[in-house]
Amino acid sequence: MNTPKTLLSLYLVLAVILAQFFAAYFFSKGRASYRKAFSALVLCISFYLFGYLMIINNSNLQEMIFWNQIQYLGLPFVSVLWLMVALLYTKIIYALKAQIVLLLFTVPVITFCMRLTNCWHHLFYRKWEVREFLGYYSLYMERGFWYYVNISYTILCLLLTVIIYLIGYLKNKVGYTKPHFLVLLFASLLPFIGIVLIIFAYDEWSIDYSAIIMPISLLIISYGILKYDFLEIRTLARETIFEDNFAGMMVLGPGRRIIDYNKAAKKFFESINISLNNYPIEHILAGEPELLEVFKSESSRDFSLVIDGKERFFQIDVVPLGNSHDGNVRMLKSIHDVTEERKIQEKLKHLATIDSLSGLYNRAEFMNLAKRELDRVKANNELLSLLIMDLDNFKNINDTYGHAAGDEIIREVGNIILTGFRRTDIAGRIGGEEFAVVLKDASLENGVKVAEKFREIVAKRRVIYEEQEISFTVSIGVAAISGDTDDINDIEDIIKIADDALYKAKSRGRNCVAT
Numbered sequence: 001m002n003t004p005k006t007l008l009s010l011y012l013v014l015a016v017i018l019a020q021f022f023a024a025y026f027f028s029k030g031r032a033s034y035r036k037a038f039s040a041l042v043l044c045i046s047f048y049l050f051g052y053l054m055i056i057n058n059s060n061l062q063e064m065i066f067w068n069q070i071q072y073l074g075l076p077f078v079s080v081l082w083l084m085v086a087l088l089y090t091k092i093i094y095a096l097k098a099q100i101v102l103l104l105f106t107v108p109v110i111t112f113c114m115r116l117t118n119c120w121h122h123l124f125y126r127k128w129e130v131r132e133f134l135g136y137y138s139l140y141m142e143r144g145f146w147y148y149v150n151i152s153y154t155i156l157c158l159l160l161t162v163i164i165y166l167i168g169y170l171k172n173k174v175g176y177t178k179p180h181f182l183v184l185l186f187a188s189l190l191p192f193i194g195i196v197l198i199i200f201a202y203d204e205w206s207i208d209y210s211a212i213i214m215p216i217s218l219l220i221i222s223y224g225i226l227k228y229d230f231l232e233i234r235t236l237a238r239e240t241i242f243e244d245n246f247a248g249m250m251v252l253g254p255g256r257r258i259i260d261y262n263k264a265a266k267k268f269f270e271s272i273n274i275s276l277n278n279y280p281i282e283h284i285l286a287g288e289p290e291l292l293e294v295f296k297s298e299s300s301r302d303f304s305l306v307i308d309g310k311e312r313f314f315q316i317d318v319v320p321l322g323n324s325h326d327g328n329v330r331m332l333k334s335i336h337d338v339t340e341e342r343k344i345q346e347k348l349k350h351l352a353t354i355d356s357l358s359g360l361y362n363r364a365e366f367m368n369l370a371k372r373e374l375d376r377v378k379a380n381n382e383l384l385s386l387l388i389m390d391l392d393n394f395k396n397i398n399d400t401y402g403h404a405a406g407d408e409i410i411r412e413v414g415n416i417i418l419t420g421f422r423r424t425d426i427a428g429r430i431g432g433e434e435f436a437v438v439l440k441d442a443s444l445e446n447g448v449k450v451a452e453k454f455r456e457i458v459a460k461r462r463v464i465y466e467e468q469e470i471s472f473t474v475s476i477g478v479a480a481i482s483g484d485t486d487d488i489n490d491i492e493d494i495i496k497i498a499d500d501a502l503y504k505a506k507s508r509g510r511n512c513v514a515t
Helices: 003-027 033-056 061-071 075-089 098-116 145-171 178-205 209-228 233-243 263-271 289-296 339-353 363-380 394-401 403-420 444-460 491-507
Strands: 125-133 136-143 248-252 258-261 301-307 310-320 331-337 383-391 426-429 434-440 462-465 468-471 474-482
Touching: 003 033, 003 209, 033 061, 033 075, 033 136, 033 209, 061 125, 061 136, 075 098, 075 145, 075 178, 098 145, 145 178, 178 209, 248 263, 263 331, 289 301, 310 339, 339 363, 363 383, 363 426, 363 434, 363 474, 363 491, 383 394, 383 444, 383 491, 394 403, 394 468, 403 426, 403 434, 403 444, 403 462, 403 468, 434 444, 444 474, 474 491
Parallel strands: none
Antiparallel strands: 125 136, 248 258, 248 331, 301 310, 310 331, 383 434, 383 474, 426 434, 462 468
């Protein structure tokens, strides 16, 4: 029994099982891009290790070549996926855009095709032979031109990965710890060492040092998971609360410098053509003084912006971070798009205040606004006129043509009022066929003129309902007060006076104005 071979085989079997477990585990956890990249990385490593396991347990050259091809189903992508995990995990990039994927995967994809078609051109490996060492057989391959291109790219990816984690360790980036980065750094350094050994020590013993070292990297990462929890609860919490939050979130440090932000914040600022980076907010929003004032504020603020031709409403909430007594203000800013909520609020307000049939204010809202206007008039010693209007013989219209026809008459009168009075006037439907209009800054004489003009318009208007022409008229009572009137203190008082005038108009034969 060959003990070294047995131990190495057992070691690789356990490594493959561990890799498969990690691939499935991390793919099932969360939606973060780095998790998916890490799952793909571990899956590729499992192909690579399984192929090497089968090679060292074979002595037939053709079978060893076949299993080497199986290795290359995953091997070309290991280093670039390792780099992608580092880029995504440290948020140097936030998402896998098509341009980034194309740039990073060009060489691995070519390598994949080169190796699987090697027998046609021998650009990757020139020849193969079986060698024996310590009782086991190994596959020796003479390297071709593209092998060196691929190994150079592999070294570059792993070197960049190590540099990224080293910078994270030295800077102690917000949201992470130094031991956290140290684990990632050490786990990424080992495959890099394995590649260097393959380049300079492969010819003598034909040992794939990377395949032997790679499981150790996986063990180090699993130690980090258990020890620092950085790929599970802590990251999941950050992912759920911060990174994947629908609200834009950004952290402002001393000097109001942006030290962290999530994808939603990045998307918000991109929509207004502003790029976020590690600068003070004054620098980022130098060309947007109003927006800068909102983001500098230490209290919650509302604001609106026109984005893609549509007005959108936002709410900025502020959470102080730490003690600000030292003068170094630290804040978490969250950006909530409240456009839909505002639309719902406006719709509810509309339903609560507007009469659905006439389009005018309903009685409750009219009384509220009229009272407010009366108080203002009395406080400023101004004038106010009130028109109370009632459709003549409306019951006969309903009885003759039906209630649907009566509704059409109400809609038409509402439309005449909306288009025939000033925007500053207050108009409402205060009963079934009764309407009221408050004329601001209008004397009794002005009120009568406006009422008479309106009466004439209504008298000439016709409504066509089911091919029948319906005419209708209106009687109007007008009342007016000035601010110094002492005997009128409530809107109900002036409404009663206008109602009395309306009854006078009715008694005169209808279709007239009385005061």
